[in-house]
Amino acid sequence: MKKLYIVTVFLIFICNSLYAQNTVRIDTLRKIPFWSLSVIGGLIIPMGDFGNNFNTSIAAGFEISYHPIHHYAFFFNSQFDFLKYQDVNYSGHAGYIEVGAGARSYLGNAPEIFFVEAGIGDYIYYYTSAVTNNYTHFKGSFGIKAGIGGNMQFTDKILFLIKTDLHFIFTSGSKTYFPGIYGGLRFIL
Numbered sequence: 001m002k003k004l005y006i007v008t009v010f011l012i013f014i015c016n017s018l019y020a021q022n023t024v025r026i027d028t029l030r031k032i033p034f035w036s037l038s039v040i041g042g043l044i045i046p047m048g049d050f051g052n053n054f055n056t057s058i059a060a061g062f063e064i065s066y067h068p069i070h071h072y073a074f075f076f077n078s079q080f081d082f083l084k085y086q087d088v089n090y091s092g093h094a095g096y097i098e099v100g101a102g103a104r105s106y107l108g109n110a111p112e113i114f115f116v117e118a119g120i121g122d123y124i125y126y127y128t129s130a131v132t133n134n135y136t137h138f139k140g141s142f143g144i145k146a147g148i149g150g151n152m153q154f155t156d157k158i159l160f161l162i163k164t165d166l167h168f169i170f171t172s173g174s175k176t177y178f179p180g181i182y183g184g185l186r187f188i189l
Contacts, residue, residue: 034189040059040161040182042184043182048174048176081095095126113150151186157188159185160184161185167180
């Protein structure tokens with residue numbers, strides 16, 4: 001899985017480098033401030049103690065961003081991480097619901113080039129079990145994330161988004177952290 005993570009980061013840099021050489025600025029993206037909505041999906045790779053219980057799993061979510069100036073954006077995101085147990089005989093479901101906010105700094109002409117981001121939020125762990133008559137348990141924990149990514153422009157209002165984040169969740173008794181690899185579409189509103 002570490003190879004997949006490294007290859008994804010490498011592809012982000014290659015794609016953005018090639019794209020940046022051929023970018024044609026579109027005037028509608030220069031109008032500041034603006035809002036954007038992103039629909040994102042990808043993989044999370046549980047590591048440490050967290051990785052002892054769960055396999056690589058899928059994630060899906062959305063993000064609303066506000067771009068007050070060219071090189072910065074603030075975002076609110078919600079994401080669902082659907083965890084897959086390593087024990088195939090376990091009859092239950094688990095996941096994280098992430099609700100957070102953060103900031104993004106563009107390393108080029110926003111919103112088309114590389115960005116770095118950091119965020120904080122609540123990671124709500126949920127699980128069901130046949131032992132508890134399929135009652136769903138919820139537990140919220142504070143978490144942080146940081147990552148890099150990039151956008152590639154399709155039209156004047158639609159961009160392709162690719163990013164990778166490293167999530168740290170402050171839980172008692174175990175280390176909960178995982179990288180995520182995501183792709184999606186960003187719509188300029």
